[in-house]
Amino acid sequence: MSTTDWILIALQGAVVIGFIALGVRFGGIGLGLWGGVGTLILVFLFGLDPGEPPISAMLIIVAVIAAAAAMQAAGGIDYMVLIAGKALRARPKMLNFVAPYVSYLLTILTGTGNTFFSLIPVINELAYANKIRPERALAGSTVASTFGITASPVAAAMATMLPLVEIYNYDIVDVMLITLPASIIGIFAMALVMNNYGKDLDDDVEYQRRLAAGEIEPPAPAGEITLLPYAKRSVAIFLTGVLAICVFGVFEALRPTVAAEGGGVEPMSVTPLIQMIMLTAAALILLLAHVGAGDVASAPIFKSGMIAMIALFGIAWMADTFIANNEDAIVTALGSLAENWPFTIAIAIFLVAALTTSQSAATRTMIPLGLALGIGAGYMIAMWTAVAGVIFLPANGTQIAAAEADKTGTTTLGKRVIDHSFQLPLQICWIVTLLAGCAIVYLFFGDHTPVPPVPTTP
Amino acid sequence: MRGPLPWILATAGVLAVIVVTALIGNREDSSETVPAGEWAQNVCGAVGVWRGQVEAIVEDLRTPNANATAGEEPQSETPQGRTGFIRKGLERGVQAAETLVVGVDNAGTPDTEEGEEAAERVSDWAESALSELEESEESLDDEAETIEESIEQLAEAGRTIAAVLASGAQTLVEVGRLDPELATAFRDSPTCEQVREETAG
Numbered sequence: 001m002s003t004t005d006w007i008l009i010a011l012q013g014a015v016v017i018g019f020i021a022l023g024v025r026f027g028g029i030g031l032g033l034w035g036g037v038g039t040l041i042l043v044f045l046f047g048l049d050p051g052e053p054p055i056s057a058m059l060i061i062v063a064v065i066a067a068a069a070a071m072q073a074a075g076g077i078d079y080m081v082l083i084a085g086k087a088l089r090a091r092p093k094m095l096n097f098v099a100p101y102v103s104y105l106l107t108i109l110t111g112t113g114n115t116f117f118s119l120i121p122v123i124n125e126l127a128y129a130n131k132i133r134p135e136r137a138l139a140g141s142t143v144a145s146t147f148g149i150t151a152s153p154v155a156a157a158m159a160t161m162l163p164l165v166e167i168y169n170y171d172i173v174d175v176m177l178i179t180l181p182a183s184i185i186g187i188f189a190m191a192l193v194m195n196n197y198g199k200d201l202d203d204d205v206e207y208q209r210r211l212a213a214g215e216i217e218p219p220a221p222a223g224e225i226t227l228l229p230y231a232k233r234s235v236a237i238f239l240t241g242v243l244a245i246c247v248f249g250v251f252e253a254l255r256p257t258v259a260a261e262g263g264g265v266e267p268m269s270v271t272p273l274i275q276m277i278m279l280t281a282a283a284l285i286l287l288l289a290h291v292g293a294g295d296v297a298s299a300p301i302f303k304s305g306m307i308a309m310i311a312l313f314g315i316a317w318m319a320d321t322f323i324a325n326n327e328d329a330i331v332t333a334l335g336s337l338a339e340n341w342p343f344t345i346a347i348a349i350f351l352v353a354a355l356t357t358s359q360s361a362a363t364r365t366m367i368p369l370g371l372a373l374g375i376g377a378g379y380m381i382a383m384w385t386a387v388a389g390v391i392f393l394p395a396n397g398t399q400i401a402a403a404e405a406d407k408t409g410t411t412t413l414g415k416r417v418i419d420h421s422f423q424l425p426l427q428i429c430w431i432v433t434l435l436a437g438c439a440i441v442y443l444f445f446g447d448h449t450p451v452p453p454v455p456t457t458p
Numbered sequence: 459m460r461g462p463l464p465w466i467l468a469t470a471g472v473l474a475v476i477v478v479t480a481l482i483g484n485r486e487d488s489s490e491t492v493p494a495g496e497w498a499q500n501v502c503g504a505v506g507v508w509r510g511q512v513e514a515i516v517e518d519l520r521t522p523n524a525n526a527t528a529g530e531e532p533q534s535e536t537p538q539g540r541t542g543f544i545r546k547g548l549e550r551g552v553q554a555a556e557t558l559v560v561g562v563d564n565a566g567t568p569d570t571e572e573g574e575e576a577a578e579r580v581s582d583w584a585e586s587a588l589s590e591l592e593e594s595e596e597s598l599d600d601e602a603e604t605i606e607e608s609i610e611q612l613a614e615a616g617r618t619i620a621a622v623l624a625s626g627a628q629t630l631v632e633v634g635r636l637d638p639e640l641a642t643a644f645r646d647s648p649t650c651e652q653v654r655e656e657t658a659g
Contacts, residue, residue: 163513167506167652193464328549339560343480347472364514365553368507372561374500379482424464431471438478 001329009326012046016322017417020315020394024413028307031400031413035314042321051320056271057114057397058309063278064117065305067238070282072121072299074289075228076235080122081129082225092130096195099123099137100144100187106242107148108180110249110270111155116145116398118242118278121301124405129219133198135410138402139421140187140194143429145398146388147183149359151176154249154270157359161384164367168377178381178437178445186385186433190425197424198410206409216407230289237288241281248273301405308404312397316357319395323356330355331365338366342373346383346434354392362387378445382437388430394420490566497568498643501580502650504561505626509656511554512623515547544612548595551619555588572637579636583629587622594618627657 019038023031042048071077088094099119106115123141127134149155153172162172201207210216248255249270257265285291296302323330331352338348345366353362363384370380391399394413399422403411414420492500562584567577594615630653634641644650 160514163510164507167503167510167649169648169652193467197464328553331553343476346475346479364511364550365557368511368554368557369560371507372504372557372564374564375479375482383479424468427468427471428464431468431475434475435471435478438482 001332005329008046009329012042012048012322012326015041015046016318019318020413020417021415023311023315024394024415024417028404029310031311032314033310035311035316035318037314038318039314039321042318042325048321048325051317051322051324053313054316054320054397057117057316058313059275060114060117060271060278061305061309061312061397061401063275063282065121065302065309066282066296067241067278067285068118068121069296069299069302069305070285070289070291071234071238072301073291073295074234074285075231076238076285076289077122077125077301078225079227079231079235081125082227084126085130088126088130092132093195095123095127095130095132096136096140097188097191099126100140100191101184103141103145104148104151104183104187106246107145107155108152109154109246110274111149111152111158112249112270112274113145113149113398114271114274115242115245115249116142117401118238118245118274120398120401120405121305124402128408131201131219133201133204133410134406134408135198135412135421136194138406138411139425140191142398142402142422143190143388143391143425144187146391146426147187147385147429147433150385150387151180151183154252157363157387160360160363161367161381164363164371165377165381168371170377170381174378174445175381178378178440179385179433182382182433182437182440183385183429185436186429186431189432190429193428194425201408201410204408204410210407210409230291234285234289234291237281237284241277244277245270245274248277300407304404304407305401308397308401311404312400315395315400316397319357319393323358327356327358327361331361335365335369338369339373342370342375345370345373345375346386349383350386350389350392350430353387353389357390357393357395359387359390362389376441378441379438382441383434385433385437386430388426388433391422391426393417394422491569491573492566494568494570494573494639494643495646497565497573497577498640498647499649500565501562502630502644502647502653504558504565504584505630506649506653506656507561508554508558509623509626509653511557512551512619515550515554516619518547544615545595545598548591548598548615548619552588552591552595555584555591555622559584559588568637568640568643570637570639572640576633576636576640579633580629583625587626590618590622627653 015038019034019041020031023034026034039050043050068077084095085092103116103119103123106119107113109115119141120138123137124134127137149157150161152158153176158172158175161175165175198204207216211218252267255267255270255273258268259265282296286293286296334348334352334355338345349362349366349370352366353359356362367380367384370383371377375383390396394400394403394417399413399420403413403421405411411421414423559581562581565577565580567573570576597614598611600611630644630650634644
């Protein structure tokens with residue numbers, strides 16, 4: 001590639017970062033609108049092919065928000081707040097530990113971080129009702145759900161990883177024996193830091209401003225919450241929906257089969273199932289919890305969800321337009337970095353994931369390179385967890401949805417693109433997970449990679 | 459925890475990652491002579507990983523749109539991203555072959571009588587695999603004038619991938635025939651055993 005090409009890529013990158021920054025400054029749907037302007041400039045001014053808007057994620061947000069808003073209209077959120085309030089009465093801050101692990105588990109079971117969308121409004125409401133800075137639980141949970149991917153037996157990234165390490169006698173169980181405990185340790189370290197991160201709500205200037213301006217209601221004391229008659233039922237329906245998604249995620253055989261292109265049939269993917277199940281849950285809440293369809297659209301969760309969807313639309317479309325046109329250049333540049341200085345391989349994996357926002361791209365390009373450079377397969381599995389770098393830039397659906405859900409203003413997408421609420425937990429979690437993974441490989445898998453055979457007489 | 463402390467810790471963590479990665483070490487035997495067993499192990503490892511990558515590419519090409527599971531992510535890979543899928547597959551094939559060349563080069567030269575010849579043959583094969591895939595990718599740039607030509611272009615791309623795969627297995631067999639010591643090394647190497655199983659499979 002010529003110097004001119006690199007200058008053009010740098011200029012395109014500056015457009016992306018500039019419009020993300022501008023969108024963040026405007027906030028709300030401004031993020032999506034400015035993302036749309038950025039896409040327009042990339043296509044018309046730089047002549048790039050338009051990328052793909054994140055249609056699956058947007059549709060999942062619509063379906064999940066419909067169900068969560070219906071539950072809120074039925075009083076289900078209030079019921080959950082009451083129950084969680086009782087459970088967390090002695091130690092409300094436990095939410096900062098429990099929420100990330102639940103989010104992590106959900107991703108492991110379904111193999112996609114998209115399931116986490118269903119927890120965002122719930123975690124936000126529970127944190128706020130317990131006067132916990134929502135950023136702590138929301139940012140921690142968003143990061144934790146991302147780490148569920150490399151620990152999930154049903155994730156697409158795992159399917160990409162396995163053929164690369166099977167040659168070294170590492171099967172799916174071995175991979176999970178490294179990534180699962182390592183990420184559990186990483187998430188704990190992250191939650192420990194996040195538990196005390198940022199000011200308490202009472203001392204937070206932005207929250208107090210919003211409160212004084214009437215932009216947000218103070219959390220209602222538990223004693224003042226009046227439960228609507230079908231609140232419990234709506235919660236039961238919503239949680240059954242989430243449980244059904246998990247069951248279908250784990251047991252492929254339960255999913256409807258669809259025709260496979262190469263012949264035969266195969267199980268349907270989880271993504272459309274999430275959409276179907278959540279829409280069905282919303283419909284059942286309308287029917288069985290006696291909620292009016294109009295009440296759903298006026299629920300606060302509905303508004304924040306729709307804003308998140310528009311924000312994601314523009315920003316992710318702009319990011320994908322840049323990435324789809326420049327992925328090869330990014331991978332080649334970072335591949336060369338790792339080739340020349342193999343000790344940077346983990347950083348390179350993280351950066352490829354960050355700059356392509358694709359765990360699969362980082363897996364299929366950087367893991368083989370690390371193996372070709374002679375780094376042990378077990379260690380490469382430990383370093384593979386660095387693909388969580390996909391949330392380095394605030395262009396991921398779960399990040400945008402979490403920031404939009406938090407009306408206290410503590411969970412933000414940052415002012416300078418990389419200074420968002422998810423950055424610190426991400427950095428802590430990927431570093432601790434990777435180091436823990438390497439320690440696990442060193443202690444328990446040292447001789448697992450087949451060693452060169454002892455020469456025998458021909 | 460407030461202020462710059464968490465960020466200082468995170469920076470220290472990144473440095474720790476670099477130090478640990480450096481301690482783990484890597485193998486760089488490109489200019490060295492290595493025992494036959496080690497060479498066979500390294501070469502078969504590189505070939506096996508490459509076959510795994512090609513397998514993933516082929517699997518992606520075969521997966522139906524609406525049910526695509528491989529690489530399914532919110533931002534970057536939607537069902538609509540299938541345009542130019544064959545071309546993308548070939549680009550990935552070229553990328554994988556580049557990595558194969560790195561792996562084969564890093565394997566060094568076996569310390570047997572025909573070691574240099576063997577290393578050269580494997581290296582030549584890896585290089586030719588790369589150039590064949592690159593040529594195939596470039597041929598898609600030529601706009602087909604008829605639908606028949608267009609289909610032929612796609613079929614040719616598929617044939618190239620298949621031929622490159624077959625020639626890899628053949629090269630390893632030939633290298634084994636060239637030098638009995640290497641044949642033994644290939645027979646005893648667990649990664650070569652895996653490659654053999656997959657090829658036979």
